[in-house]
Amino acid sequence: MRRWNAVEGRTGDSVKTLTYLLLAVTFIAAASSPLRAAIADDILGTWLNEEKDAQIEIFKCREKYCGKIVWLKEPNYPDGSKDGTPGTPKTDHHNPDPSLRKIPIIGLQIVHDFVYAGDDLWKEGRVYDPKNGRTYKGKMTLVSPQQLNLRGFIGISLIGRTATWTR
Numbered sequence: 494m495r496r497w498n499a500v501e502g503r504t505g506d507s508v509k510t511l512t513y514l515l516l517a518v519t520f521i522a523a524a525s526s527p528l529r530a531a532i533a534d535d536i537l538g539t540w541l542n543e544e545k546d547a548q549i550e551i552f553k554c555r556e557k558y559c560g561k562i563v564w565l566k567e568p569n570y571p572d573g574s575k576d577g578t579p580g581t582p583k584t585d586h587h588n589p590d591p592s593l594r595k596i597p598i599i600g601l602q603i604v605h606d607f608v609y610a611g612d613d614l615w616k617e618g619r620v621y622d623p624k625n626g627r628t629y630k631g632k633m634t635l636v637s638p639q640q641l642n643l644r645g646f647i648g649i650s651l652i653g654r655t656a657t658w659t660r
Contacts, residue, residue, distance in 0.1 A: 533609035536635055539563065540658035549658065551604065558615055558633075560604030562623075568599055587626030598623055604643075607633060620645045629653065 536558060539550050548564035570577040576586050583598045607618030613635040620631040620643065629645035636642055639660045646653025 532613075533615075535613075535638065536615065536633065536641060538660065540641055540660060542658055543656040549603065554606070556608075558604070558607040558609070558618070559602055561600060561602040562598055563600070565599055585623050585626075587623060589626050604631070607631070 534553070536551050537553065539548050540560075541548055546566040547562050549560045550563045551558055551560040553559075565583065567583070569582055570579050572579045577584060584594060585596045585598060585601055586594050588594050588596070601621075601623060603621045603623065605619040605621070607615040610616050614632065615634075616632040618631045618633070619628050621628045622645070629647060630650075631643060631645050632650065633644070634642045636657075641658045642655050643658060644650060644653050644655040
């Protein structure tokens with residue numbers, strides 16, 4: 494007759510069970526690390542802004558996330574424009590720095606240095622609005638694979654505006 498062993502249990506099966514459990518936990522922990530990186534990159538790609546007059550490409554800039562305008566519905570100034578010469582590419586004419594006002598809007602980086610915070614949230618970034626020349630603190634929330642909410646704010650998130658971008 495076998496005697497009870499507090500470490501092995503009655504038949505030694507407890508040690509085997511514990512070993513398998515530890516291996517499973519280790520495997521899940523190791524497998525979840527690349528999964529988090531893939532989730533963080535889910536915002537990469539091209540998004541149509543809320544007004545549907547511009548497309549913004551979100552890309553990695555080092556370990557952070559940035560974005561630039563890659564398409565405009567009306568890339569050139571229209572006839573009768575007071576902001577620029579009709580027929581020429583639109584520029585960042587509202588920029589507070591006069592030396593930057595000649596930079597074309599297409600190619601302009603407007604999303605800067607967002608950090609993935611988990612739970613479909615990117616924060617600690619800045620958003621530049623070329624329509625008024627202002628830069629805001631920002632956060633982005635991936636609502637679905639096809640919808641991204643971008644919130645620009647001054648000071649705290651309660652004082653701001655959310656724009657919905659779509660793929």
